[in-house]
Amino acid sequence: MTWSPFTPGVLADPANGHHELLQQCPVHRCAEFDPPFYTLSLYADLENALRDIETYSSQYGQGPRFTDPTGMLCDPPQHTFFRKLLQQCFTPAAMDALREPVTRLAHELVDAALTGPGTFDLHDDVAFPLPVIIIADLLGVPKEDLEQFKHWSDVQVAAMGAEDPTEFMDDQMAFMAYMQGHMMGRRQAISQGEDVPEDLLSLIAGARSEEGEFVPESDALSVLNQLLVGGNETTTSLMTNAVWRLLEEPSRWQALVANPDLAEAVVEESLRYDPPVLGLWRNTTRPVEVHGETIPEHTKVLMNYAAANRDASVFERPDEFDMHRPRKRHMSFGLGVHFCLGAPMARLEAEIMLQVLAQRMPDLRLLDSGSRIAPFFLWGRNKLPVAWR
Ligand code: HEM
Structure with missing residues (x-):
């Protein structure tokens, strides 16, 4: 078995490893990482x-390393408490309310790109700013802090997959200090009975336990952090991946231009084919036998969403990008109690962005496939040069 998430071929395109895993090694042990994981x-x-x-x-986090249980990165009942709290911000009505600001922002970003020389970077100029501006607004982050905010969001993700996470320590501490000040400021205003905006920040800062106490600061900060990390780079990757696959085969782009209603199906196929989160980890609470292999207790297990999305027993012709494919549940937002809370927001943002691009830039074409984002368990472009003239 030669598969490893760290080989150049698999890093360059994770799909290079799926067949081997699915057909020859459904339970794989990776000894190259510390701690080793299945x-x-x-x-x-x-x-x-x-x-x-x-x-x-x-309970020990969903990343490759063991972490303390905080916020929603744990099991019920604590997980249920925070999930219920946040759910009210992701209802169909809340998503409807986002439609107008997201559409306006998508047009503004495209307006700016249209004033340029005819070429632009789809990642830098559209796919990155859109989700970060929307989530920063929901978290009450002032506009002038946006660039810094985005940098910190990237650092959080990079640290999770890095060989030496300590190199990101200073930035992580600075970010925590910023969010702490931000969150505590809001909490103080709430305790003093001041009027506060009805946003995600107020919800989290003002959350109280059954005993009426504010929830511990560490949990509130962890939830804020998860929204930031979960909501930014992933949605950016969804947008760049989708546009990349459409422009790679111009007839696909032309199909969307001719029928912008296809955007929904494009987003679903992009999620299946190029999951922005290739997989996340769980922690075994006992030895488990799977296909004759025993995974020991207290071991990290990677749920390889990307490979499962190419399982031929579920998806016909799994290695074909087919935007007319009948809709079937892919694994890209996970499954079960931790299913992505932000899925409707990510879908909404990506669909609107695709429709606005198709409408305003019907001759869009790819100049280059750009390059991959660094963390080995994520998948997206950090550059995607395109031309609209
Ligand atoms: C295309 C974009 C996105 C992808 C691919 C994605 C993917 C995921 C995945 C795979 C999980 C974990 C599921 C599991 O452990 O089984 C997750 C959880 C989560 N996501 Fe997303 N996500 C995206 C966008 C967002 C957005 C926009 C937000 C919020 C603004 C968000 C917030 C969360 C939260 C809070 C959780 C934790 C849910 C829980 O533990 O109950 N995500 N996401």
């Missing part, structure tokens, strides 16, 4: 594991 890849195995939270726990 990988599950078959769709049915992920379905079982993600639903069996007693065996595959999130």
Whole structure:
């Protein structure tokens, strides 16, 4: 078995490893990482594991390293408490209310790109600013702090997959100090009975336990952080990946231009084919036997969403990007109690962005495939040069 998430071929395109995992090694042990981790890849195995939270726990985080349980990065009942709290911000009505500001922002970003020389970077100029501006607004971050905010969001993600996470320590501390000041300022205003904006920040800063106490600061900060990390780079990657695949085969782009209603199907196929989060980890609470292999207790197990999305027993012709594919549940937002809370927001932003681009730049074409973002368990472009003239 030669697969490893760190080989140049798999890093360059994770799909290079899926066949091997699905057909020859549905339970893989990766000894190259500290701590070593197992990988599950078959769709049915992920379905079982993600639903069996007693065996595959999130109590030590969903990254490759063991972390303390904070905020939502844990099991019920604490997880349920924060999830219920946040759910009210992701209801269909809340998403409807976002439609207008997202559409306006998408047009503004495209207006700016249209004033340029005829070429621009789809990542830098459209796909990156759109989600970060929207989430920063919901978290009450002032506009002048946006660039800094985005930098910190990138650092959080880079640190998760880095060989030496300590190199990001200074930035992480600075970010925590910023968010702490920001959150505590709002909490103080709430305790003093001042009028505060009805946003995600007020919801989290003002959250109280059943005993009426504010929830611990560390949990509130962890939730804020997860929204930031979960909501930014992932949605940016969804947009760059989708445009990349459409422009790679210009007839796909032309199909969208002719029928912008296809945007919804494009977003779903892009999520299946190029998941922005290739996989996340669980932690075994007991030894588990899967396909004759025993995964020991207290071991990290990577849920390989990307490989499961190419499982031929679920998706016909899995390696074909087919925007007319009948809709079937892919794994790119996870499954079960931790299913992505922000999925409707990510879908809305990506669909609107694709429709606005198709309408305003019908001759859009790819200049270059750009380059991949660094963290090995994420998948997106950090550059995507395009031309509209
Ligand atoms: C294309 C964009 C996105 C992708 C691919 C994505 C993917 C995921 C995945 C795979 C999970 C974990 C599921 C699991 O552990 O089984 C997750 C959880 C989560 N996501 Fe997203 N996400 C995206 C956008 C967003 C956005 C826009 C937000 C919020 C603004 C968000 C907030 C969250 C939160 C809070 C969780 C934790 C849910 C829980 O533990 O109950 N995500 N996301």
